[in-house]
Amino acid sequence: MDYIAQHLAWMAxxxxxxxxxxxxxAMLVVMTLLAVYRPETPHVGILRFATTRSDRLFASLLATAFIFLFFIRFGVDNFLYPAIASLLLAAIMFRFA
Known part of the structure; x- marks a missing residue:
């Protein structure tokens, strides 16, 4: 166990x-299981191009990173607001995109 801790010590x-x-x-495991057991055909939504569940997950994670960077840039100390904004965006993305 100490060997593993030494090799992971570079990150806090x-x-x-x-x-x-x-x-x-966990999200990657769930998306993999969904892809295996409930295959999906791509559909066109508000993004105006065909997306699958995995595409929408990737876009949501990328948008979440930008939302948090935006809030950090303007000095917001409470990360509850970008978390709520990110969850709302992800819900909208999965529903309409």
């Missing part, structure tokens, strides 16, 4: 970063 592994990467890993 707090419980928040572990939850974040765990959530990303």
């Amino acid at each position: 592994w707090t419980w928040q970063t572990m939850v974040f990467f765990g959530a990303i890993a």
Whole structure:
């Protein structure tokens, strides 16, 4: 166990970063299982080009990064607001895109 800790010491592994990467890993597992057991055909939504669930997940994660960077740039200390904005955007993206 100490060997693994030494090789991961370059990054500040707090419980928040572990939850974040765990959530990303869980989303990838869920999307893989959905793709295997419930295949989807791409459809055109508000983005005006054909997207699948995986495309919408990627776009939501990318938009979330930009939302958080925007809030950080303007000095917002409370990350509840960008989190809510990101969740709303993801819900809209999965529903209408």
